[in-house]
Amino acid sequence: MSTRELALGSGVNASRFTLTDTELVVERAADKKWPKVKTSLRNVLWAELKGDAFEVSLLAKKKPKSPLSLLHVTGSVGDADKESAASFTEALMSAAYAGLPRQRRLKVFVNPKSGPGKAVAQYRKKIEPIFNAAKCKVDVTFTTRGKHAQEIVEKLPLDGFDAIVVMSGDGLVHEVINGYAAHAEPAKAFRIPISPIPTGSGNGLAINLLGLEESKDVAVAALNAIKGRPMAMDIFSMTQGDKRYMSFMSQALGLMADIDLGTEHLRFMGGTRFVVGFIYEVIKNKQVSAKVSIKIAEQDKRKMVQDLQAARAQARSTIASADASDPATLTTDGESSTTGTGLPELKHTGAARVNDDGWVTFDKPFTFLYAGQGPYVSTDLMQFPVSQPNDGLIDVVLQLQSDRGTMLKAIDGAEHGNPFWMDAQHYYKAHAFRVEPHFTKGYLSIDGESYPVAPFEIEVHKGLGSLLSMYGCFQAEFNLPPEQPAKK
Numbered sequence: 001m002s003t004r005e006l007a008l009g010s011g012v013n014a015s016r017f018t019l020t021d022t023e024l025v026v027e028r029a030a031d032k033k034w035p036k037v038k039t040s041l042r043n044v045l046w047a048e049l050k051g052d053a054f055e056v057s058l059l060a061k062k063k064p065k066s067p068l069s070l071l072h073v074t075g076s077v078g079d080a081d082k083e084s085a086a087s088f089t090e091a092l093m094s095a096a097y098a099g100l101p102r103q104r105r106l107k108v109f110v111n112p113k114s115g116p117g118k119a120v121a122q123y124r125k126k127i128e129p130i131f132n133a134a135k136c137k138v139d140v141t142f143t144t145r146g147k148h149a150q151e152i153v154e155k156l157p158l159d160g161f162d163a164i165v166v167m168s169g170d171g172l173v174h175e176v177i178n179g180y181a182a183h184a185e186p187a188k189a190f191r192i193p194i195s196p197i198p199t200g201s202g203n204g205l206a207i208n209l210l211g212l213e214e215s216k217d218v219a220v221a222a223l224n225a226i227k228g229r230p231m232a233m234d235i236f237s238m239t240q241g242d243k244r245y246m247s248f249m250s251q252a253l254g255l256m257a258d259i260d261l262g263t264e265h266l267r268f269m270g271g272t273r274f275v276v277g278f279i280y281e282v283i284k285n286k287q288v289s290a291k292v293s294i295k296i297a298e299q300d301k302r303k304m305v306q307d308l309q310a311a312r313a314q315a316r317s318t319i320a321s322a323d324a325s326d327p328a329t330l331t332t333d334g335e336s337s338t339t340g341t342g343l344p345e346l347k348h349t350g351a352a353r354v355n356d357d358g359w360v361t362f363d364k365p366f367t368f369l370y371a372g373q374g375p376y377v378s379t380d381l382m383q384f385p386v387s388q389p390n391d392g393l394i395d396v397v398l399q400l401q402s403d404r405g406t407m408l409k410a411i412d413g414a415e416h417g418n419p420f421w422m423d424a425q426h427y428y429k430a431h432a433f434r435v436e437p438h439f440t441k442g443y444l445s446i447d448g449e450s451y452p453v454a455p456f457e458i459e460v461h462k463g464l465g466s467l468l469s470m471y472g473c474f475q476a477e478f479n480l481p482p483e484q485p486a487k488k
């Protein structure tokens with residue numbers, strides 16, 4: 001391990017900076033409350049020497065469970081130390097931004113009405129100072145109405161921004177990707193990565209990118225916008241009649257859609273409304289009827305877990321080598337980056353194709369159909385534990401009727417993905433699927449937004465979209481269950 005040191009001042013004004021391969025340690029005699037700050041190089045936002053003033057801006061945690069705090073540490077450099085301070089500053093900046101571009105140009109959307117309505121205050125107090133410390137070039141819009149962000153994205157000058165930051169819930173991300181789709185150069189627009197800052201009532205995307213615990217700290221999400229790497233994400237086309245929409249997260253019909261969209265009146269309960277809604281719906285035990293056709297790629301649950309683990313190992317090694325590479329070559333992109341500027345054509349549309357090889361049709365009532373990507377759909381439900389961001393497949397769950405006791409048991413461990421193993425939960429990796437509901441009253445939820453209950457088809461566009469991620473894969477722990485002793 002290599003170590004470099006910079007010692008400034010003396011007596012009560014003394015400060016010492018130690019740079020290792022992984023950390024920066026700052027010791028400050030004058031700061032009685034926090035005399036020794038230790039933080040990973042990822043958390044270093046900027047370092048500079050201006051005249052005789054040396055300054056480092058960083059994020060650090062006071063205690064392991066504290067949120068990240070923004071610190072500006074300054075020191076005065078005497079003439080004799082200028083050269084060593086300059087070379088230390090350079091080494092620190094190179095290490096802090098290894099393989100990453102500096103000073104990203106960010107288009108930021110803040111939805112003042114998202115979640116409990118604190119997004120603007122949080123932006124001003126926590127996020128803006130972090131972006132300023134990292135010297136990002138920020139263009140912020142506080143949305144004033146639905147579709148405001150979408151309209152701006154449709155006309156966005158694509159060469160002007162390195163990422164779009166969405167400070168809201170999943171609904172505003174849905175707007176951004178539909179804005180990309182309506183852009184004059186949609187494929188190029190989709191290459192601009194999205195980085196969410198969770199302030200909504202449903203923040204599945206941020207949880208999946210940052211991790212369940214980490215996503216509770218908005219500073220971590222701000223850091224992701226500064227230090228995350230582009231990670232390709234599959235995008236889903238939803239065709240309904242002659243209309244085409246884009247979805248990045250989920251499509252639900254039956255119980256799960258009813259919980260999501262039919263519990264608005266329980267909004268005062270916060271996240272608990274989904275659990276209350278679930279129990280209520282299970283007691284009703286309603287079934288919905290639809291013809292569902294799925295173009296299946298995989299249906300062996302154990303194989304899905306093994307494939308996930310292999311993909312995560314691969315992502316970790318890609319990120320490790322990206323740390324050592326040049327920013328220009330940096331990407332964990334998918335295939336669609338090379339497919340010109342238009343949106344890909346649909347391949348599977350049309351009922352005539354349904355009987356093609358690989359399509360399987362179900363025509364029995366079911367409790368819910370829930371399809372999507374990203375393990376967590378909310379803090380208490382890991383619905384798609386084996387989901388991968390860029391496998392060109394969508395995870396489709398068809399929950400067949402099972403007794404109320406089994407359904408209620410599914411609540412237990414839902415945040416760890418346990419329902420995945422339920423026999424009544426038919427889980428498929430699919431290239432596409434289509435649904436013809438035999439009813440019109442009820443809810444169809446696309447990324448948590450309400451759409452008319454009418455026939456629709458979903459097709460996957462591998463790697464068409466892009467997210468920023470510090471890990472190169474979704475953040476959720478899911479493993480094979482321990483071996484059960486063989487039954488006699």
Ligand SMILES: Nc1ncnc2c1ncn2[C@@H]1O[C@H](COP(=O)(O)OP(=O)(O)OP(=O)(O)O)[C@@H](O)[C@H]1O
Pocket residue numbers: 111112113114115116143144145146147148168169170171172173175199200201202203448
């Ligand atoms: N200023 C505004 N006033 C009202 N609605 C807005 C405003 N800005 C954006 N919106 C809309 O608010 C919705 C917010 O959805 P999002 O999921 O991002 O946040 P949320 O708080 O989780 O939402 P919800 O409570 O509906 O789940 C988006 O559909 C967006 O169109």
